[in-house]
Amino acid sequence: MLAPEKMFLPGDVKKIISALNSQGFQGYAVGGCVRDFLMNIPPHDYDITTNAKPEQVKRLFSHTVDTGIQHGTVTVILNKTNYEVTTYRIDGEYKDGRHPESVEFAGELKDDLSRRDFTINAVAYNEKDGYVDLFGGIEDIKHRLIRGVGDPDKRFKEDALRMMRAIRFSAQLDFRIEPETYKAIKVNSALIKNVSIERIREEFFRLIMTRHCGSLSLLTDSGMTEYFLPELKPLIDSGTVVTGDLSDLNASPPLRLAYIFGSLGAKQVKEILTRLRFDNKTIKNTVVLTQNRQFELKETEESVRRLISVAGELSEELLYYICTLRKLGGDIYFSLFKKIKNRGDCCALKDLAVNGSDLSELGIKGKKTGEMLSFLLDAVLKDPLMNDRETLISLAKEGL
16 A cells, blocks of 8 residues: 555644644644545544644634643634644653653654554644654555554553554454564553553453454453453353354444353343443343343244344344354344334234223233233234234133
């Protein structure tokens, strides 16, 4: 891959750089936006780096927010879009493996680029100077390599989460990790203990949601999961989790989490996701999928209706989950699923043509109400044409 001579910059980004230049300051697009452009991926946001101090940046623009001013970052808002503008800086010593003890603003772009995590994220660009690539990032993009800037051992000691970011970028971009960089990850794997579980969870989540989940085995081989997710390595090593299957699943967080951890059982799945501080909805939905992983699926409309009945809004995810686990050809099941959905078959108590009030008029009350409604739903799951008020009332009378 040859770098395009010019990088496309949106008008607002040009405006910010131009405003900086007009006051004698430098300004460059930097990081992920440059990397993505070079890979023909549309950048989703643009970060700008400059030798202007935060207070100087704020004087240039009417609408700014101090998002990380202690680290030199000011968010400039133009046309309802946020742009992070960060002053060149040199980080002090990282004693806790998370935060620098001090931040010193720098005057040279090279000082700022040298503190970045990976070479592919250390390329800057503006229209005057073109690409500024001091660490071979463009060549590494060409060869699809994740390489630490300078000494990777030092980069990971500065912020241990960078080790997980390397593996996540490997999965996200389908890149290899350069050998010395991966060696440094393995040597420093214990430093992940210094990182908050919320930051770890976010990187783990982003990793499993990529199309190239084979990097999960890199994560377990690195030694890091021993400190925050010891359950994962045995699942990978035993072949219980097949990363190729995981990559083929729909990008549903509960579905992918259930595929990874479901064999451990609902109770342990809940414990793991709670420990990783996943949100309550994701935990609940993942547990529902796990609880129903043994559902006896058959190639009949009734069987698929019963699956919809037990899984509700997660029925499509459960169908994917079961078909993947059992290596079933999913076409027939999803054809039946679509037909049932399009027809509007009753698959839940709330869709029955009768309710508790109707049964009360027949003298069915209390605990027997729920039992009768379940009995009627069972009949409707067998034959959806039974979901008619008169038919169900008659059936309820027979059941008295």
